[in-house]
Amino acid sequence: MEPGADVGSAEPAPDTAPAGSRRSTTPSQDLLRGFWRENPVLVQLLGLCPALAVTNTVANSIAMGLATFFVLVGSSLFVSTLKRLIPAEVRISAYILIIATFVTIADLALAAVVPDIHKALGAFIALIVVNCMILGRQEAFASKRPVGRALLDAAGTGAGFMVALLIMGTVREVLGSGSILGRPLFGPGYEPWIVMILPPGGFLTLGFVLLGFGWWRERRDAETPRVRRWPHGVTARRAA
Amino acid sequence: MSGELAWILVSAMLVNNFTLVLFLGLCPFMGVSARVATALRMGAANIFVLVITSMSVWFLNTFVLQSAPFLRLISFIVVIASLVQIVEMAVKKFSPALFRELGIFLPLITTNCAILGLAIFQTNRGYGFLEGLSFAVGAGLGLTLALVLMASIRERTELSDVPGLARGMGLVLILAGSLSLAFMGFAGLFST
Numbered sequence: 180m181e182p183g184a185d186v187g188s189a190e191p192a193p194d195t196a197p198a199g200s201r202r203s204t205t206p207s208q209d210l211l212r213g214f215w216r217e218n219p220v221l222v223q224l225l226g227l228c229p230a231l232a233v234t235n236t237v238a239n240s241i242a243m244g245l246a247t248f249f250v251l252v253g254s255s256l257f258v259s260t261l262k263r264l265i266p267a268e269v270r271i272s273a274y275i276l277i278i279a280t281f282v283t284i285a286d287l288a289l290a291a292v293v294p295d296i297h298k299a300l301g302a303f304i305a306l307i308v309v310n311c312m313i314l315g316r317q318e319a320f321a322s323k324r325p326v327g328r329a330l331l332d333a334a335g336t337g338a339g340f341m342v343a344l345l346i347m348g349t350v351r352e353v354l355g356s357g358s359i360l361g362r363p364l365f366g367p368g369y370e371p372w373i374v375m376i377l378p379p380g381g382f383l384t385l386g387f388v389l390l391g392f393g394w395w396r397e398r399r400d401a402e403t404p405r406v407r408r409w410p411h412g413v414t415a416r417r418a419a
Numbered sequence: 420m421s422g423e424l425a426w427i428l429v430s431a432m433l434v435n436n437f438t439l440v441l442f443l444g445l446c447p448f449m450g451v452s453a454r455v456a457t458a459l460r461m462g463a464a465n466i467f468v469l470v471i472t473s474m475s476v477w478f479l480n481t482f483v484l485q486s487a488p489f490l491r492l493i494s495f496i497v498v499i500a501s502l503v504q505i506v507e508m509a510v511k512k513f514s515p516a517l518f519r520e521l522g523i524f525l526p527l528i529t530t531n532c533a534i535l536g537l538a539i540f541q542t543n544r545g546y547g548f549l550e551g552l553s554f555a556v557g558a559g560l561g562l563t564l565a566l567v568l569m570a571s572i573r574e575r576t577e578l579s580d581v582p583g584l585a586r587g588m589g590l591v592l593i594l595a596g597s598l599s600l601a602f603m604g605f606a607g608l609f610s611t
Contacts, residue, residue, distance in 0.1 A: 224449065224588055228532050232442035272500055279493045286492070302539045305492050309532040311446055378440045379603060382596030389589040397584065 209328050213336030219312040220343035220385075221392060226312035230344055231381035233303050237360050240348030242296045244341030246285045246304060251313050251337040252330060253281040255321040259329035262322050274317045275308065282307045312340065350384050351375045424553040427546075431557030434608055437533050438565040439599040444533030448566060449591060458570035460520060462563025466556065468506065468528045469537055472499055473555035476538045477548050495538045503529045533562060568598060 204212070219225045229247070233239045257277045258265075265273045286304045289297040297304065307313070316336055321329040352358060355375030357365045374380050437443040444465070451461050475498050484491055507525050511518045518525075528534060537558055541551045572594050581590060 227445040227449065228442050231445065272497075275496055275500060276493065279496050283489060283492050287489070302536055302543070305539050306443075306532045306536060308492060308496055309530050309535050311530055314530065374600070377603065378442065379596045379599040381442065382592050382599055386589050386592030386596060389592060390585060393584050393587075393589060 206328065206331055210331040210335040213316075213332060214339040214342070217336075218339040218343060219315075219336055220340060221346075221388065223312075225315055226310045226340060227385075228306060229303050229310065230340075230347060231378075231385060233300050234344055234347035234351055234381065234384075235355065235376040236299075236352045237345070237348045238296060239299055240344040241341075242289065242293065243300060243303065244337075244344045246289060247307055247310065247313070247340055248334075248337035249285055250278060250281040250307050251316060251340075252333045253284075254278045254313060254317060255329045255333035256326065258317045258321040259324060259326045265322075270322065271314070271318070274314060274322075278313055278317075279308050312336065346388060347381070347384055350388070351380055355380060424549060427550055428553045428557035428560075429608070431554050432561040432564065433602065433605040436561040436565055436602050436605075437536065437558050438562055439595065439602045441536070443536040444531050444562055447527070447531055448562075448569065448595070449588070452566050452569040452591075453573055455567060455570045455574060458566040459563070462559070462566050464525055464528060465531070465533065465562050466559030468503060468534060469555040469559045469562075470552065471502055471506065472534050472538055473541060473551040474548070475502060476541055477546075477551050480542055491542065495535060499534055499538070500529045533558065565598070569595065572598075 213219065217223060220227065220230045226247070229243055233243045254274070254277045258274055261273075261277075282305060285307070286297075289300070289304060316333060320332045324332070349359065352360075353364060354372045355377075357363060357369040357371045363369075372380075375384065431437070435441055438445065438448050447461055447465075451457050476495065479494060479498060484494065503526060507518075510525070537555060541554060546554055569591075573591065576590065576594070585593075
């Protein structure tokens with residue numbers, strides 16, 4: 180998949196939804212796909228706004244990840260249950276309404292339980308509504324599959340989002356404040372790299388994390404035996 | 420009064436630039452910033468939708484939502500989605516040429532978090548009608564500025580010798596980081 184090809188589209192192109200179009204997948208594939216191979220932030224580059232905006236501390240990342248996980252699982256459950264009742268013409272609006280309902284619940288719950296973090300996250304809790312990752316999963320998966328599979332897919336994707344947020348939050352808090360979850364790591368001699376907790380740090384951290392993953396993938400591909408590669412198979416068949 | 424409005428406009432455009440400082444509207448920022456011409460058109464469409472959103476949010480806040488604040492988010496998103504739909508139909512009817520120019524960008528603006536973000540910020544800060552308008556124009560100009568800057572940089576990097584690993588989104592994000600660093604300089608513009 181080409182990263183960024185689908186970024187910004189409300190209606191994901193069919194080729195970004197392999198599960199809906201390809202032959203059937205096993206439940207464990209549904210669960211694990213969103214977690215790693217199609218990680219929403221690190222691979223598909225969806226839902227970037229919260230991933231960059233609220234990851235300046237680990238605590239904020241965890242709260243944002245949990246809230247998004249809850250909204251994604253809840254709306255997948257509803258969309259998948261109601262899929263026969265929602266007319267195709269107004270499906271996007273219906274999904275948005277369902278998502279907005281769950282976001283309102285999450286917003287009020289966070290305000291009641293952890294008011295400090297709710298204040299720190301600010302408008303970004305409400306902005307979960309327009310997270311393209313959530314709408315994308317409804318359109319590509321939950322609206323076509325049975326309830327159980329939709330829940331597995333939502334849990335996997337939500338967990339993948341949470342892991343990406345945690346990676347970003349850890350890197351930024353450790354470098355930018357020299358602490359983790361508010362506990363100092365390096366002692367008083369450490370001069371915090373302030374820019375990492377400011378807006379530019381978000382862009383730079385994700386950029387370098389993506390570079391790191393690209394490097395790792397290149398290394399891994401170089402190590403796998405070439406026999407399994409497709410062009411080799413083609414030449415072998417042509418030669419035969 | 421007019422000084423106040425100008426302050427809001429410049430602040431939304433530069434100091435608190437929606438894209439580079441507040442991380443709103445990143446999807447179009449990454450998606451359609453490959454060409455300067457498309458970036459300009461996208462920016463113009465955004466300014467237009469931001470302005471009508473600001474007006475209708477003011478109307479909702481003043482006349483409807485006083486009695487039911489928990490419906491805020493749902494009513495905002497419904498109003499934004501239907502406004503974009505109406506604008507799309509109107510543009511298609513009265514100016515087919517412009518409609519073709521804007522293409523897919525117009526409907527996609529619904530899921531642009533900058534629009535909903537504007538609605539929420541405007542409500543939280545308690546802006547009146549004129550203040551909301553100048554906030555919307557400033558935010559739109561800021562989005563356009565960021566998009567055009569990014570598109571110009573990306574057009575240049577296309578022909579430069581970038582290592583294969585960094586080509587693609589990693590490079591775009593690091594470029595955005597440097598742009599964002601530059602915009603941090605505006606933070607000292609209003610030291611009150």
